[in-house]
Amino acid sequence: MIVDKQNAFSESQALTATAASTNVIDLSQIRQIGDGKPLYVVVTVEVAMAGTTPSLAVSIVTDDNAALSSPAVILTGPTILGASLPASTQLVYPIPLSGVERFIALNYTLAGTGPTVTVSAHIVENFTQDVKYPSGFTVL
Numbered sequence: 001m002i003v004d005k006q007n008a009f010s011e012s013q014a015l016t017a018t019a020a021s022t023n024v025i026d027l028s029q030i031r032q033i034g035d036g037k038p039l040y041v042v043v044t045v046e047v048a049m050a051g052t053t054p055s056l057a058v059s060i061v062t063d064d065n066a067a068l069s070s071p072a073v074i075l076t077g078p079t080i081l082g083a084s085l086p087a088s089t090q091l092v093y094p095i096p097l098s099g100v101e102r103f104i105a106l107n108y109t110l111a112g113t114g115p116t117v118t119v120s121a122h123i124v125e126n127f128t129q130d131v132k133y134p135s136g137f138t139v140l
Contacts, residue, residue, distance in 0.1 A: 002124065002125075002126070003042075003122040003124060004122075006025075007025060007122050007123040007124070008023055008120070008121070008122050009021035009022070009023050009025065009041070009105060009106045009121040009122065009123075010022050010023065010043075010106070010119055010120055010121045011120050012046050012118055012119075012120055013118065013119055013120070013121075014047075014116070014117075014118045015056075015108050015110055015115075015116065015117050015118070015119065016110075016114075016115070016116050017110055017115075018107070018108065018109045018110050019107075019108055019110075020068070020105055020106070020107055020108075021105050021106035021107075021108070021121060023105070024066050024068060024103050024104070024105040025103065025104050025105065025123065026066065026102060026103055027100065027101075027102055027103065027104055028102055037125055038094060038095075038097070038125075039094075039095045039123055039124070039125055040092050040093065040094055040095065040123070040124050040125075040127050041058075041060060041092070041093045041095060041106065041121060041122070041123060041124075042090055042091070042092050042093075042121065042122055042124050042127060043058055043090070043091040043092075043093070043106075043119050043120070043121040044088070044089070044090050044091075044119065044120045044121070045085050045086065045087055045088065045089040045090075045091075045117060045118070045119055046087065046118040046119060046120055047087060047116075047117065047118035048082075048085060048086045048087045048117070049082035049085040049086075049115065049116070049117040050082065050114075050115070050116050050117070051082060051112045051113055051114040051115035051116055052112055052113035052114060053081075053082070053111075053112040053113065054081070054082035054110065054111070054112035054113075054114075054115035054116070054117070055079050055080060055081050055082060055110070055111045055112055055115070056079070056080050056082070056085060056108060056109070056110055056111075056115070056117060057076060057077055057078065057079040057080070057108075057109040057111075058076075058077045058091060058093065058106055058107070058108055058109075058121075059073050059075065059076040059077070059106065059107040059109065060073070060074050060075040060076075060093060060095060060096075060104065060105075060106060061073050061074065061104070061105050061106070061107055062074050062099070062100050062101040062102075062103060062104045062105075063101055063102075063103050064101045064102055064103070065102075065103065066103050068103065068105055071105070072099065072101070073107075074095075074096050074099050074100060075093055075094070075095070075096055077091065077093050079109075079111070082112065082115065082117070085117060092127050095123070104123075106121055
């Protein structure tokens with residue numbers, strides 16, 4: 001899976017309440033993102049979800065302006081309980097092929113008491129599950 005800064009919604013964004021992604025991505029003709037290929041949003045949990053009965057739901061929103069003054073929700077993922085969101089968990093959402101306007105962003109909906117989680121999120125073309133290995137090992 002290849003990720004880049006231009007297609008990042010969030011980079012280690014610490015969430016403590018419902019919030020929008022740090023970045024809004026411009027899908028203008030200049031960048032021609034996807035060129036008709038299926039694209040995905042991959043949300044990676046950087047720091048495990050904590051709190052009392054915490055949960056997270058991710059929505060993809062779109063609008064014709066960067067301020068997202070009247071956003072349309074084009075996809076809402078399931079609500080996932082915090083116990084299912086340890087560090088390195090990756091959530092994958094397909095970007096719908098229709099109904100997408102020029103600008104796209106994410107909304108993170110947190111619930112529970114004192115929920116916290118840190119995430120990174122990107123648009124990708126090909127998705128493969130990353131395997132995370134512990135650091136501090138020696139290669140012989």
